[in-house]
Amino acid sequence: MTRTPVNVTVTGAAGQIGYALLFRIASGQLLGADVPVKLRLLEITPALKAAEGTAMELDDCAFPLLQGIEITDDPNVAFDGANVALLVGARPRTKGMERGDLLEANGGIFKPQGKAINDHAADDIKVLVVGNPANTNALIAQAAAPDVPAERFTAMTRLDHNRALTQLAKKTGSTVADIKRLTIWGNHSATQYPDIFHATVAGKNAAEVVGDEKWLAEDFIPTVAKRGAAIIEARGASSAASAANAAIDHVHTWVNGTAEGDWTSMGIPSDGSYGVPEGIISSFPVTTKDGKYEIVQGLEINDFSRARIDASVKELSEEREAVRGLGLI
Numbered sequence: 001m002t003r004t005p006v007n008v009t010v011t012g013a014a015g016q017i018g019y020a021l022l023f024r025i026a027s028g029q030l031l032g033a034d035v036p037v038k039l040r041l042l043e044i045t046p047a048l049k050a051a052e053g054t055a056m057e058l059d060d061c062a063f064p065l066l067q068g069i070e071i072t073d074d075p076n077v078a079f080d081g082a083n084v085a086l087l088v089g090a091r092p093r094t095k096g097m098e099r100g101d102l103l104e105a106n107g108g109i110f111k112p113q114g115k116a117i118n119d120h121a122a123d124d125i126k127v128l129v130v131g132n133p134a135n136t137n138a139l140i141a142q143a144a145a146p147d148v149p150a151e152r153f154t155a156m157t158r159l160d161h162n163r164a165l166t167q168l169a170k171k172t173g174s175t176v177a178d179i180k181r182l183t184i185w186g187n188h189s190a191t192q193y194p195d196i197f198h199a200t201v202a203g204k205n206a207a208e209v210v211g212d213e214k215w216l217a218e219d220f221i222p223t224v225a226k227r228g229a230a231i232i233e234a235r236g237a238s239s240a241a242s243a244a245n246a247a248i249d250h251v252h253t254w255v256n257g258t259a260e261g262d263w264t265s266m267g268i269p270s271d272g273s274y275g276v277p278e279g280i281i282s283s284f285p286v287t288t289k290d291g292k293y294e295i296v297q298g299l300e301i302n303d304f305s306r307a308r309i310d311a312s313v314k315e316l317s318e319e320r321e322a323v324r325g326l327g328l329i
């Protein structure tokens with residue numbers, strides 16, 4: 001194989017998403033079946049041994065595309081020459097922790113990682129933040145990396161997008177492959193807004209096919225928005241394989257492009273489109289091509305959608321104010 005390997009850094013590599021993610025990256029599902037990869041696994045010191053165990057298993061898969069694995073607890077090493085960074089490791093909310101405590105604890109992770117990306121990553125670095133609160137963690141990392149173009153920092157709402165696809169397919173008796181142009185707006189949180197007004201089901205307008213605003217407001221939106229909590233309730237642990245799958249989808253689409261006539265959802269720095277305050281990392285409908293994304297423009301936003309987009313964006317603005325107050329951005 002003559003192609004230069006792509007350096008992919010994964011943080012939180014010994015965690016449950018890491019375990020579901022790394023084998024798929026190494027098998028070529030992240031970047032393509034002809035793209036060799038080198039993996040860098042970043043973990044906290046006490047979890048290095050577990051990361052080594054995962055690396056042993058990766059070795060034992062003998063993936064033809066995997067050209068090396070390095071394990072470290074030093075962000076400066078982990079992001080050295082990184083082309084793609086998947087920031088999965090984060091501080092989970094524990095009992096008695098307020099939202100501000102959570103943002104502060106994550107600031108201690110994402111600020112130094114952003115700086116290490118700034119100082120050491122490759123010029124073409126693409127960053128996906130998965131660790132929660134993903135949008136605001138992405139903002140913290142981005143603020144610590146002033147030399148990296150801001151648009152390279154993205155947050156994951158593809159899991160929400162995929163969840164919405166399946167719920168809509170079930171409701172309309174179709175398959176996910178029949179559905180196009182669905183959008184997640186806002187934050188990866190319970191305020192997110194899954195929008196079907198521009199979506200199509202087998203070429204027909206999805207909202208018209210559904211024809212049931214009550215279902216939309218009282219069933220579809222809360223089911224998608226609270227799916228993460230429902231998984232935790234059912235599994236006793238947060239989503240892992242589906243989150244890893246969404247991370248693969250996000251980067252694969254970013255690098256390889258959206259299909260003609262379709263779009264996807266990504267948490268990206270707002271340019272002010274659709275009245276979303278500039279700078280916050282909010283989910284938008286985007287098309288991708290040649291490793292770049294663009295916000296889909298010109299969509300008509302009805303009152304139903306406007307109120308819900310505004311509510312989620314308000315939460316993001318408040319999170320931005322909170323991390324600003326903590327000196328994290």
Ligand SMILES: NC(=O)c1ccc[n+]([C@@H]2O[C@H](COP(=O)([O-])OP(=O)(O)OC[C@H]3O[C@@H](n4cnc5c(N)ncnc54)[C@H](O)[C@@H]3O)[C@@H](O)[C@H]2O)c1
Nearest residue numbers: 012014015016017042043047089090130131132156159243
């Ligand atoms: N955006 C989404 O759609 C989405 C979906 C599911 C989960 N998540 C989030 O993803 C994150 C990871 O989930 P998980 O189930 O893998 O958690 P996990 O607890 O199983 O694993 C997290 C790992 O991160 C590591 N870690 C902690 N601090 C680190 C640091 N500073 N540097 C490197 N590694 C560090 C931990 O040691 C641990 O191994 C959580 O924040 C979770 O809420 C996001």
Ligand SMILES: O=C(O)C[C@H](O)C(=O)O
Nearest residue numbers: 132227228229231238239
């Ligand atoms: O980790 C969580 O709190 C839930 C996760 O963000 C999810 O959407 O599954």
